[in-house]
Amino acid sequence: MAKTSMTRWLVLGLGLALAGPAAQAQxxxxxxxxxxxxxxxxxxxVPYRQxxxxxxxxxxAKGGVLGRKIEIISRDDGATTGDTTRVADELVTREGVSFLFGSFLSNVGVAMADYANQKKILYIAAEPLTDAITMAQGNHYTFRVRPSNFMQVGMLVDQAKASGAKRWAIVAPNYEYGQSAAEVFKRLIKERVPGAEIVAEQYPALGKIEAGATVSAIEQAKPDGIFNVTxxxxxxQFVREGNARGLFEGKFILSxxxxEPEWLLPLKDxxxxxxxxxGYPWDEIKDPKHKAFVDAYQTKYKDxxxxxxxxxxxxxNMIRDTIERAGSVxxxxxxKAFKDAKFDTVIGPVTMRGLDHQSTMGAWxxxxxxxxxxxGMTDWKYNDGASFMPxxxxxxAARKD
Structure with a gap:
């Protein structure tokens, strides 16, 4: 009995000795x-997470970065500013993450930027569009990848010059993103289209539009152009009601x-x-790097x-490159590694402008x-964001840091 136990202990000890160096090497x-x-x-x-x-x-699969694998600990932010800061704090204090990225709604992104500034932790805003994130509320710790409202609205207004439309109506959701986009449009349309005026403004609550009332109010103003942010x-609902009443006929619409496929697919025919x-005409972009991304995505998700x-x-991928440049987390x-960094992305070169922490990612x-x-989209062109930045x-002048 004693001999059997001793043998077991020797085998166990040998196993631990062999496993030890391998475990320590990870x-x-x-x-x-x-x-x-x-x-x-x-x-x-959900497609963003995928x-x-x-x-x-x-x-x-290629070994990670700096010899270490990357682990992303993901949480739902509840789409509210209160839940967002609570979840962010849990990730930092309980999970011990090195930095944060994400967010969708602009008001949530502004709250995250404020949290990052208070806690002195890096935050990369992936999706929020309000200009406040890199302008009035911009700070040392916050960077944004997606082109801002100012950039994308500027691209659209450039298309309005030749339309002849002078009387404009605006419909936008009544929260940070919609308000920001509307303010930029009002400024840029008057600067770039001589004689342009705003004849109607509709700001339905996010997710609670009364499409009939909204369409009626726009009809009564008799605009010849509409700027849509919904x-x-x-x-x-806005498209369905507008189609039924003929609102869009004979008018120049900027939207x-x-x-983007996310919002086109539910409209169907x-x-x-x-x-x-x-938008994003993914099926018509022929660049080999982009095609490789599409093929890999479709293979993995069958979508x-x-x-x-x-x-x-x-x-x-930009995070990976930045960690590599920094040599640490x-x-x-x-x-320092993010500021003025140049990234070779699947849609071409993108730079993170050091002055305001806004990337030059463009839009179609x-x-x-x-x-x-x-x-889908036709007659499209990719606009480099660098040409449309503030x-x-x-x-x-806008930033306080």
Missing amino acids: PAPIKIGELNSYSKWAAFT GWQLALDEIN FGPDLT LLTG EIPEGWTVT TPRLGSLLGYMVV ETEALI VGKLVLKGTHG SEAEAK
């Missing part, structure tokens, strides 16, 4: 916190984000053809990519068209 993963509105805005955020998961799997279910939109998919994929080293602008049973003087 350094701890780099923990990164991610939070987004997965339950409330799944149409965008995009960053694809990038994560590819990076870790998305999701609000967009679907922010409407060319009700696509308002001819609208000038920002077509959305703009969120592309964004999630780009953000995690120490906050100040990462911030084109016209909506019905392709069989679903919508001037350095304007950015310096």
Whole structure:
């Protein structure tokens, strides 16, 4: 009996001795916190999560970065500012993440930027569009990847010059993103289109549009151009009611984000053809790097990519490159590595401008068209974001850091 026990202990000891060096050779993963509105805005955020998961799997399959695997600890932010800061604090204090990225709604992104500034931790805003994140509320710790409202609205307004439309109506959700986009449009349309005026403004509550009343108010103002900022279910209802009443006939329509597959797919064959939109014509982009991303995404998920998919994929690859440049995950080293960094992405070169922490990622602008049973974009062009950013003087004047 004693001899058997001794043998077992010797075998166990030998096993531990052999396993020890191997276990010690595996350094701890780099923990990164991610939070987004997965339950409330799944149409965008679930494809976005699939995009960053694809990038994560590819990076870790190649050994990670700095000899360590990356671990992303993801949480739902509840689509509210209160839940967001609570979840962010849990990720930092309980999970011990090195920094944070994500967010969808603009008000949530502003709250995260404030949290990052207070806690002195790096935050990379993936999706929020309000200019406040890199302008009035911009700070040392916050960076944004997606082109801002100022950039995308500027791309659309450029298309309005030749339309002849002078009387404009605005419809936008009544929260940070919609208000920001509307203010930028009012400024830029008057600067770039002589004689332009705003004759109607409608700001329905997010997710609670009364489409009949909204369309009626716009009709009564008799605009010859409409700037639309609604998305999701609000967009679907607005388009359906507008189509039924002939609101869009004979008018020049500018629409922010409407060319993104996330918001086109629910419209099915009700696509308002001819609208000038920002979007993502994923199926028509021929660049080999982008095609490789699309092929990998479709192979893994058996689905077509959305703009969120592309964004999630780009953000995690940019994070990988930044950690590599920094040589660590120490906050100040990462911030230094991010500023004025150049990234070789699947849509081409993107730079993170050091002055205001806004990337030069651009957007596709084109016209909506019905392709069989679903919508797409035609006559599109990719606009480099660098040509549409606020001037350095304007950015310096707006920021407080």
